[in-house]
Amino acid sequence: MAPKSQPNGSAEAPIEVTSTPTIVGINFGNSYASIAVLTKEGAADCIANEDGERQIACAISFHGEETYIGNQAKHQLVKNSQNTITGFRNLLGKKFSEIPPNEISVSAPVIQHPEIPDEPAYKVQVLQAAPIPLPTTASNTPAASHAATPRSEPTPSTRYLTPLEVTSIFLKSLVQSAEDFLGKKINGAVISVPNWFSDAQKAALEKAASDAGIVVLQLLEEAGAVAVTTTTEVWEAEGISQDRTQLIVDLGSSGLELSLLSIRQGLAYTIATLSDHTVGGDYIDNKLIKFFAKEFTKKTKMPLTVAPATEAQDKRAEAKLRLAVEHTKRTLSASPGAATCSVESLKDGLDYTGTINRLRFDMEVRSIYEQVNTKVKELVSSAGLDLHEVDEIVYVGGSASLPGLDETLLLGFSESVVTPFTVGTVVGGGVGDPTTIVARGCAIQALLLAALPESSEEEREVKSAFANGSTWNKAAVTSKTIGLLFPEDNAESELGGQWIPALLRETGVPARRTLRFDVDLGEGEGEKKVAFEVWEAKEGVKTENVKRAPLDDDDEEEEEETKEKIVEKEAFLTALSLVAKEGTKEKGRWRTKVEVQLLLGDNKSLSVTAWEIGKSGRGEAVTASISV
Amino acid sequence: MAHTIDVSVVPPPLKVGWSSPQSTGQTVSPLVERKLIPAGPAYLAHVRRAVHKLTFEEHDK
Ligand SMILES: Nc1ncnc2c1ncn2[C@@H]1O[C@H](COP(=O)(O)OP(=O)(O)OP(=O)(O)O)[C@@H](O)[C@H]1O
Ligand SMILES: [Mg+2]
Numbered sequence: 001m002a003p004k005s006q007p008n009g010s011a012e013a014p015i016e017v018t019s020t021p022t023i024v025g026i027n028f029g030n031s032y033a034s035i036a037v038l039t040k041e042g043a044a045d046c047i048a049n050e051d052g053e054r055q056i057a058c059a060i061s062f063h064g065e066e067t068y069i070g071n072q073a074k075h076q077l078v079k080n081s082q083n084t085i086t087g088f089r090n091l092l093g094k095k096f097s098e099i100p101p102n103e104i105s106v107s108a109p110v111i112q113h114p115e116i117p118d119e120p121a122y123k124v125q126v127l128q129a130a131p132i133p134l135p136t137t138a139s140n141t142p143a144a145s146h147a148a149t150p151r152s153e154p155t156p157s158t159r160y161l162t163p164l165e166v167t168s169i170f171l172k173s174l175v176q177s178a179e180d181f182l183g184k185k186i187n188g189a190v191i192s193v194p195n196w197f198s199d200a201q202k203a204a205l206e207k208a209a210s211d212a213g214i215v216v217l218q219l220l221e222e223a224g225a226v227a228v229t230t231t232t233e234v235w236e237a238e239g240i241s242q243d244r245t246q247l248i249v250d251l252g253s254s255g256l257e258l259s260l261l262s263i264r265q266g267l268a269y270t271i272a273t274l275s276d277h278t279v280g281g282d283y284i285d286n287k288l289i290k291f292f293a294k295e296f297t298k299k300t301k302m303p304l305t306v307a308p309a310t311e312a313q314d315k316r317a318e319a320k321l322r323l324a325v326e327h328t329k330r331t332l333s334a335s336p337g338a339a340t341c342s343v344e345s346l347k348d349g350l351d352y353t354g355t356i357n358r359l360r361f362d363m364e365v366r367s368i369y370e371q372v373n374t375k376v377k378e379l380v381s382s383a384g385l386d387l388h389e390v391d392e393i394v395y396v397g398g399s400a401s402l403p404g405l406d407e408t409l410l411l412g413f414s415e416s417v418v419t420p421f422t423v424g425t426v427v428g429g430g431v432g433d434p435t436t437i438v439a440r441g442c443a444i445q446a447l448l449l450a451a452l453p454e455s456s457e458e459e460r461e462v463k464s465a466f467a468n469g470s471t472w473n474k475a476a477v478t479s480k481t482i483g484l485l486f487p488e489d490n491a492e493s494e495l496g497g498q499w500i501p502a503l504l505r506e507t508g509v510p511a512r513r514t515l516r517f518d519v520d521l522g523e524g525e526g527e528k529k530v531a532f533e534v535w536e537a538k539e540g541v542k543t544e545n546v547k548r549a550p551l552d553d554d555d556e557e558e559e560e561e562t563k564e565k566i567v568e569k570e571a572f573l574t575a576l577s578l579v580a581k582e583g584t585k586e587k588g589r590w591r592t593k594v595e596v597q598l599l600l601g602d603n604k605s606l607s608v609t610a611w612e613i614g615k616s617g618r619g620e621a622v623t624a625s626i627s628v
Numbered sequence: 629m630a631h632t633i634d635v636s637v638v639p640p641p642l643k644v645g646w647s648s649p650q651s652t653g654q655t656v657s658p659l660v661e662r663k664l665i666p667a668g669p670a671y672l673a674h675v676r677r678a679v680h681k682l683t684f685e686e687h688d689k
Contacts, residue, residue, distance in 0.1 A: 475663070500637060604659065
């Protein structure tokens with residue numbers, strides 16, 4: 001059954017246990033992945049793999065006959081880095097010649113594939129169970145086998161794996177975890193992709209997934225997955241407007257991805273994006289491990305130079321610290337108290353345990369927060385907007401879990417801006433948890449797609465609108481806000497009355513908005529009228545520098561910047577008036593309830609209809625239209 | 629049924645002697661082309677209306 005969707009509706013996910021297809025949403029990052037499934041209540045939730053991890057490291061390690069996947073594999077980076085593969089997502093769909101040779105790799109080397117021209121491959125040493133020849137395709141790669149099958153001695157051999165093959169093995173294990181969790185076979189998945197993924201990269205990912213036996217319902221841009229999660233009822237229950245400008249700050253391991261979205265009653269599009277790969281969790285790690293290395297030296301008098309390390313011993317210590325600060329950072333995000341970093345035998349057999357509190361940590365990484373801040377300003381101004389015109393900030397990615405980042409960014413925004421930190425939905429894996437938003441959005445989207453009917457030509461056409469390259473996503477949007485102006489005596493505003501924005505600029509057409517509100521009819525008896533004008537308006541932000549008196553005598557006079565949202569009416573479109581018959585008297589004043597509906601068509605025809613809502617329901621409708 | 633937005637502001641009584649301004653024949657400003665994100669129920673509804681050539685009201689049913 002198709003989920004009943006409201007015209008501009010929110011994502012409700014009705015779960016019908018019997019007929020609902022079993023789907024998953026996969027957030028496939030370059031460093032970490034996560035999987036979300038739908039709960040019986042219809043909410044999406046990230047699940048843990050068999051090792052209890054919700055953030056599963058994108059790493060595969062070969063050790064003798066064993067294959068490790070996830071965080072266990074990441075731990076192999078200390079002693080077995082040559083056979084440990086990381087960073088493969090970003091290499092998907094790339095030719096060998098397209099990969100920058102100087103890309104520092106802490107893991108297995110990427111080389112030219114011995115057989116396929118211009119194809120990158122990871123070269124690893126494995127122990128091959130004799131005498132069956134080792135397959136080279138991913139589809140029948142032997143997983144870590146614990147069964148004690150009698151056989152002759154395994155022989156060491158070299159294996160070449162393309163990024164596509166590695167991805168396939170990895171995705172297969174993710175889906176396997178979900179199947180184990182649900183006890184059912186997965187019928188389909190939506191997988192996230194970064195917005196800069198090329199068509200070749202998408203094709204490679206699609207192939208890797210299908211090689212792993214996964215039915216890909218859609219490759220969804222990370223920002224799109226965020227839009228899905230943040231337009232669900234649970235999210236919008238936080239009291240945020242369904243027409244808003246949303247800033248997505250995605251701070252992962254290797255980079256920052258910023259997107260500015262226009263969200264209009266669930267319809268979203270990207271206004272602008274910006275990437276910066278010189279900031280991210282890896283850089284936070286650099287600062288943190290340097291901090292702890294210094295502390296270690298202070299404590300033990302043993303020299304230790306990391307990030308970068310030159311000596312073999314220091315390199316190993318650095319790898320250990322990198323693994324250890326993972327825990328430190330998560331503790332810091334979760335609570336303001338002190339977080340520890342413990343490493344057994346950090347150097348020369350000396351153990352190390354150190355602590356850092358949030359205040360100190362924020363100091364150490366201040367320059368990273370500031371760099372994000374600078375990029376945010378750059379993005380918003382590139383879109384011709386002021387920071388005060390951003391209504392909501394959403395954080396995505398592990399490193400965006402750090403409260404210090406939100407605190408830094410907030411300083412530049414309007415006081416009314418909403419973030420998951422300000423509404424308190426980050427802690428304890430709430431709906432605002434930056435590490436699960438993408439996977440959850442993918443799962444909700446997967447359910448929507450899996451439920452689409454395909455029996456008629458038209459239904460198949462509708463389904464095709466979600467495919468890469470479809471043109472159904474082209475839409476015309478308004479360039480000015482259309483709103484209602486209620487003329488008033490002695491109006492305080494320059495507009496001459498009360499302004500109610502109805503169709504915000506950047507709204508896709510055709511559009512419909514129905515507003516409901518009370519109108520004050522005054523004290524007088526006799527016939528009462530409700531009337532308003534419909535205007536197109538220009539919105540903006542006025543910045544003023546106000547001189548502030550110095551705080552104490554030797555202080556200089558300070559200038560303070562104040563910002564104010566402004567609306568200027570530009571074009572009169574139409575007006576409407578109706579006689580209020582259903583007013584009721586409250587404390588000596590008359591009041592009535594009205595509804596106003598605006599319909600804006602593809603051809604810019606606008607029709608505005610108003611009616612009163614009385615005891616017996618809708619009153620007579622009055623309509624005014626303008627057409628081109 | 630269309631989704632109705634509850635607005636909390638209460639417009640004041642109508643200006644005394646107000647009459648509708650003269651129409652200037654002005655129409656809505658030019659529209660701009662954008663690319664919607666193909667995700668979520670609102671996008672599905674948007675495409676359905678277009679493919680099946682339905683008005684909002686017909687689609688509500
Ligand atoms: N709770 C947390 N607090 C602080 N940092 C965290 C937290 N959880 C994860 N991280 C860090 O976030 C980073 C991983 O983020 P994420 O999973 O978003 O990356 P990714 O999407 O795989 O990588 P990228 O987008 O850079 O390619 C790592 O540096 C990790 O240490
Ligand atoms: Mg990421």
